[in-house]
Amino acid sequence: MAPVTHETLDRQATRIVVVGGGPGGYEAALVARRLGADVTVVEKHGMGGAAVLTDVVPSKTLIATADWMTIADRAADLGIRLPTESATVQDPAARRHIVDLEAVNSRVLALAAAQSADIRARLVREGVRVVLGTGRLDGPDRVVVEGAGAAADGAAQDLVLEADAILLALGSTPRTLPTARPDGERILTWTQLYALKELPERLIVVGSGVTGAEFAGAYNALGSDVVLVSSRDRVLPGEDADAAELLEGVFRSRGMTVMSRSRAESAVRTEDGVRVTLADGRVVEGSHVLLAVGSVPSTQGIGLEEAGVRLTPSGHVEVDKVSRTTARGVYAAGDCTGVLPLASVAAMQGRVAMSHALGDAVAPIKLRTVAANIFTAPEIATVGYSEEQLKAQNSKYVTTTLPLARNPRAKMLGMRDGFVKLFAHPEASVVLGGVVVAPRASELVFPITLAVSHRLTVDDVASAFTVYPSLTGSIAEVARMLHHREG
Incomplete structure (x- = not known):
């Protein structure tokens, strides 16, 4: 097979239809467009999908607001007093900041809408066609968008989109x-x-x-x-x-x-x-x-099984490691696949799918290198093998945990709850996984993600410079604690 180039793609006018405008959908659309395809995205609510409009972006914005309340509650421990505080006010609740939830939610929804608009603007700028409506499959090479077309007399009619390849980024809904x-x-x-x-x-x-x-x-x-x-x-x-x-x-x-x-x-x-x-x-x-x-995949009633797309008993789309479904030319990404319900995984699935569909170099997704974060206070970030997985597969491993309270930067910031934990192979010393529990753990886990992704040893991590004082210093310190002395 001859290599696919931008010139051949332009001549062939490869038609890509993406059903769903969430992270898996819009990231796939951008990759397909860069590879020269003619790309249409069908989305029924707004670009960004549920992740941007009702799930990830709104929830994390709300949580970020709540974080400020948590920080404010620590103010007294740092020697900060509110101007209204006096000896006569004994009830701590009387000195708390007051939350205007209507204002908070207005900001949350406005930010989500702005992010959705930014995504749409970028897609349009890149030459992607955006169609608002509900798409359903009419076989493996055709998507029908209900009421999105217009007849000669101006009446609404179904819009039929022919496709050389289709990506399903259907998302999920709350159970x-x-x-x-x-x-x-x-x-x-x-x-x-x-x-x-x-x-x-x-x-x-x-x-x-x-x-x-x-x-x-x-x-x-x-x-x-x-x-x-x-x-x-x-x-x-x-x-x-x-x-x-x-x-x-x-x-x-x-x-x-x-x-x-x-x-x-x-x-x-x-x-x-x-x-x-x-x-x-x-x-x-x-x-x-x-x-x-929990949630359920949005896969019912849109012609998937009729088009040859096999579903699992839970209703998820069955995919392989490059996001292919059982129907030729049909791919899937995101929550509808049940692989991992993370926006980062959905986006990677979408990118991999389009690279594969359009003949570009592609490597299968390695779930072992996926970093995940729980946005509580403190946050919990993980990457690589968990301790439960290592035990279940009888893997050799050593582990060390360092409480966050020992970190000088954490002390300065009044952080008490949290820790850094690493798992490593006892002989090869390769970093197998890690856990960070701390404020902004989502930012702190990245060095461990690099170590897991590139099979670095604990000595590789320990020998890298860290800023003093810094929270990342605890990651290097844990790595030093796992040093295996030869001989």
Whole structure:
């Protein structure tokens, strides 16, 4: 097969249709356009998809606001006093900053809309065609967008897009319970929280995974009384045990009620709030309830199986390591594939898919090098093998943990909760994985990501200079602690 060049692509007018404008979709569109393809993106809500409009960008903006409240609560420890503080004001709550949730949510939604507009503008600038509407497959080489076309008399009609290759970036929607139907007012999914105008007096969060933990921590910091209902032994059951235990302790110390081994059976509205009934018969009363019980892929009713796209029992699109589906010329990326529900993974899947479809050099995605972060306070960042994975596969490893409280920079900033943990091979000393629990752990994990990606040894990490004082100094120090002396 002759190599594909920009000139041949231009002559062939390779037609790419992307269904879904989230990170997997718009990143794929940009790669395809750079490789000379004719690209159309179909998105039913707005560019950026749920990640930008209702999920990642809004939630992390809200959490960033909550972080300021957490920092403000530490002010007294640093010797900072508010001007209104006096000996006569004994109640710490009386000196707290007041949260205007309507203003907070207005800013959250405005920022999300601006980010969506920026993405659309960039796509248009690059020559990508953007179509607003709901796309469905009509076979493996055609996408139909309902009502997006126009007849000669001006009436709306379906727009038919012929394609040489299709990328499905369909995303997912919040999972709900038959016995807890969201109403957007008192019983809420995480996409509905931004319509609230007042801070929930008592928020019951059902689900202690990443989404539940993030929102529980955020609303606790903003000033709500939060009850976290967890069906498992601890919060974040799928994460590093030491990190999860630390975070649960922080939650409890900040006044949050954490109900472990408590499965929610139903949630109903009362006259002025909600009532959540647990499997053991206990009842929890609150003003609002947030359902954070996972998500379901948006793959039904759009002709996937009819076009030859195989779905897994969970409804996800089945893909290989270069994002191909079982239908020739059809690829998929993002949450609809069930690979890893991360925007960074969706974007990489989209880029890899288009590079493969258009004959460019491509390497399969290596999930072992994916860095992930939980935006709680403190944050939990991970990369590489987890300790649970290393034990499950009987791998040889050594590990060392260094508490954040020993770091001089952390002391200066009043940070007490957190640690750095590394896993390494006992003989080869190659870094196998790591965990960082700290404020802005998402920024601190990058050196460990580089080490895992490039198979660096602990000595490679330890010998690199770090700034003194700095939080990254703890990463080098942990690496030094894992040094294996020869002989």
